Each structure stands twice: as structure tokens, then as C-alpha cells.
Amino acid sequence: MSAGDKWDARDAGPVVRPYALTGGRTEPADGEVLDLIAIVVASGKPASDSAALSPEHRKILSLCQAPATVADLASDTSLPLGVVRVLLADLIVRGQITVLPNQPIGEMPRAELLREVLHGLRAL
Numbered sequence: 765m766s767a768g769d770k771w772d773a774r775d776a777g778p779v780v781r782p783y784a785l786t787g788g789r790t791e792p793a794d795g796e797v798l799d800l801i802a803i804v805v806a807s808g809k810p811a812s813d814s815a816a817l818s819p820e821h822r823k824i825l826s827l828c829q830a831p832a833t834v835a836d837l838a839s840d841t842s843l844p845l846g847v848v849r850v851l852l853a854d855l856i857v858r859g860q861i862t863v864l865p866n867q868p869i870g871e872m873p874r875a876e877l878l879r880e881v882l883h884g885l886r887a888l
Contacts, residue, residue, distance in 0.1 A: 798834045798849050802862040805831040821851055
């Protein structure tokens with residue numbers, strides 16, 4: 765490094781490795797891997813032992829006060845997707861997070877409507 769270069773703490777990378785956040789687990793405890801677009805929300809159930817929750821669990825729980833996708837949570841926490849999935853599974857098992865059901869296919873927008881929206885966006 766030259767005299768003009770300044771070291772920034774952000775250059776050091778994460779302080780805690782992802783495997784340490786999950787206790788070495790790479791798959792959710794229940795075996796069910798959440799889809800990127802799965803919507804999760806806090807169940808409102810009070811934490812029986814909030815001291816057992818890691819800061820990352822608490823951060824995810826606070827973000828889930830409003831419905832959020834798994835991808836959004838990974839982005840908002842700056843954690844790898846796999847870590848977020850494992851931590852979410854922990855919260856689901858504890859009953860603190862609920863996965864909202866996907867929209868039935870009949871309620872999804874028609875392909876024609878989506879094409880019209882796409883053409884409208886391209887026209888902008």
C-alpha cells in the first residue's frame with residue numbers, strides 16, 4: 765500500500781463466516797428449502813427465549829414484521845441466501861415465522877396482461 769491508500773474496514777469482509785452463523789448447517793433443519801420468492805411474515809408469537817436467538821435471527825424477525833420474500837431478506841441482511849434459508853427454517857420451527865401460501869394459478873395475471881405491461885415498459 766502506498767502512503768495515499770487508506771485501508772477501509774469494509775475491505776476486510778465479513779467478521780463471522782457464514783457457517784458459524786448456521787452452526788455449520790448448510791440445509792434447513794426441517795429439510796424444506798424455501799423458494800426465493802416465498803413470502804414470509806412474523807407470526808406475532810412472542811419469543812419464549814429471545815436470548816437463544818442470534819442477532820441475525822432477530823434482524824430477520826424484525827424485517828418480517830411486514831411480508832417479505834426470501835430474496836429480499838437475503839439482500840436486506842447482506843447474508844448469503846443459504847444462510848438466510850437456514851435461519852428462516854430455525855424461526856419457522858420455533859413458530860415465529862409463517863410462510864404465506866403461493867397464489868393459486870387461477871388468480872395469477874394472464875400472459876396477455878403481462879405482455880401488455882412489458883410492451884408498456886419498453887415504450888418508456
